[in-house]
Amino acid sequence: MRSRLTKNIHTVLERWFPERRLFLRSDSETRFIRLKSETQLIAWIGCTVVVAWTIVATAILLMDSIGAGNFRAQAQRDQMTYEQRLNALSSERDTRAQEAAAAQERFNSALRQISIMQSELLATEEKRRELETGLDVVQSTLRDTMKAREEARAQVATLTEEVDPDAVAAISEEAVGTVDLLANALAETAAERDLIAADAEFAISHAQEVELELRLLQERNDQIFRQLEEAMLVSVEPLDDMFRAAGMNPESMIDQVRRGYSGQGGPLTPIQFSTRGGQPDPDALRANAILSSMDRINLYRIAAEKAPFDIPVKANFRFTSGFGQRWGRLHAGTDFAGPIGTPIYATADGRVVHAGWSSGYGRLIKIQHDFGIETRYAHLSAMNVTVGQRVSRGERIGDMGNSGRSTGPHLHYEVRVGGEPVNPMIYIRAGQDVF
Template sequence: MRSRITARIHGVLERFFPERRLFLRSDTETRFIRLTSETQLVAWTGSIIVVAWTIIATAILLMDSIGAGNFRAQAQRDQFTYEQRLNALSAERDARAMEALAAQERFTSALQQISIMQSELLATEEKRRELETGLEVVQATLRDTMRAREEARREVAALSSENQNEGSASISDDAAGTVGLLASALADTASERDQIAADAEFAIAQAEEMQLELRLLQERNDQIFRQLEEAMLVSVEPLDDMFRAAGMNPDNLIEQVRRGYSGMGGPLTPIQFSTRGGDPDPDALRANAILTAMDRINLYRIAAEKAPFSIPVRSNFRYTSGFGPRWGRLHAGTDFAGPIGTPIYATADGVITHAGWSSGYGRLIKIQHDFGIETRYAHLNAMDVRVGQRVSRGERIGAMGNSGRSTGPHLHYEVRVNGNPVNPMTYIRAGQDVF
């Protein structure tokens, strides 16, 4: 049965692939190679497979080449778009830096103007107190003069009445002398009365002039107060907004700074312009409100130095990765890419708590700030600080590198509040509107 099937298959192959012989002749003999139908079928099948594989491989290579060209073109377009975006971000950063510098200059100018206005206010208030004292003296003198004039009038009337009652009696020499003395006294009294009246008129005129000068002085004080209040409002509101944008309560922040205040002289002391008791002086209330605002600005300045509102890289850089989920896990900071050796600066006043190697961070610097805030600077190439050292905002602490688990030179910058990572750009953007 098997031989029949084999013979039938061989017969079918014979029709398509008849048996052939390949003769090989030499000088002495002739040999041949017999190519059976099965051998020809195997050779033909192998050739077809080789040709088909060649066609398929060529097609794959052509498709890969076309796809690679498209990918390169797309990559070039993406790179061009990315570079344009980086240039736009760089221009925006420069504009923000210029705006921050201008705002800082305006803030400094406002503080200088406030200092000048405060000096003028104190000088005018001192002058006003002197005028009030002088006016009180003039009014007291005027009252004494008026009383003396009335007493003189009463004495003249009494003397005149006595003279009329004694006119019918005989006048002796002594009486005549007395009458002469009385007449002389009356003349002196009349002269003194006229002088008192002139002094009273002069005092009234001087009092009116003092009242006018006092009113003008009060108007000038009111203008100075308004300018100071506007300057305080313009200076305090941006600082309030900066701390709120960073998620910090300004009132709680001020209380913490006030409790730990260690500057020379302490907070500004309220002043009193009136010592006569009674209701509070409105000018004193306004002046104390301005002093309170100035004290708040001073405390804000101290707090701003202790919170990381600055940026750690000031040279040219680009943002490569932000805060948030990345590759299935939290990226707890912001990456700033730049050349190796780019200076790194502290973003706030604080104390170095770590300066060394730390696993995936590479060379790592940790700075502990007030209000439970900690900043971290990772993948550094060099460290210029040591543990326990106190640094100020803007002080250089190291250089950018590629140490630790890093794919290229960059700074990994973190901000942690009470141990929990927060977005560093929240503080940086908040500070860009003021500093």
């Protein structure tokens, strides 16, 4: 039964693949190779499989090429979008910087005016005290003179009543001299009274002028204080928003900066005005509030240098991968792509705690900052810092490269708070909204 089936199959194959012989001739003999129908069938199937595989592979390559072209076009569009966004952010940052510089100039000018007005106010206060003292002396002298005049009038009236008209002719030369002396004394007293009264009127009118000057000075001081308070409000609020946007508590951060403050001059000293034991001067309270805002801005400036609000790449670059899940794993930073050798800068003041090779990261720099923040700069081609070195915000620490597990030249930038990775763009965007 099996032999019959084999024969039937061979007969069918003979129709399509008849037996062939391949002759091989040499100088001395001739040989041939017999190609059975089964052999030809196997060869045909093999050739068909190879041709089919070639067609399928060619189609796959063509589809990949078309898809890669679309991907490159999409990547170019994304790059243009990133560059436009970066240019807009740069323009906005420059505008904010100009506004901050103008506000600082206005603040410095107002501070100089406050210093001048404070000196004028102290001089006016001293002059007013002198006038008050002089007026008290004039009033006391005037009271004594009027009292002496009344006593002299009473004495004249008493003498007049005691003199008998019939005995006037018998008044001696001595009595006449006494009366003349009293009359002269009364005339001198009256003249002195008139002079004192004129001095008193002049002092009163001058005191009114001084009071008017003081009122005008107070209005001018009030206007200056309002301008300073507005300038402080405009300067402090964006800084508050910047630190809150970065997830930092401004109050606790300022307390930490104040505890570790080592700058020259120390905190600003409150202004003290003499109140003579009365209630605090409103101007002193307003001035001290402005000084408190100035101190807060100074502490914010110190904190901004210690937190990574700057961007690590200043030259042209493109964002290739952001913070978040990628291929089922957490991508713990942001990638900035650019040519090999692009300068890399520290984003805040800090101390280098690692500068060497790290598996996956390649050449890696770690910088420890205040507030429990650490920044990482990976895949570098060169490193310009050593472990233990202090670096400042904006200082060049290395060059962009392609070391470690990397698909192309780029910087992998991380920000970690308390050891946990956070999105670096939170700090970069917060800093670009202010600086």
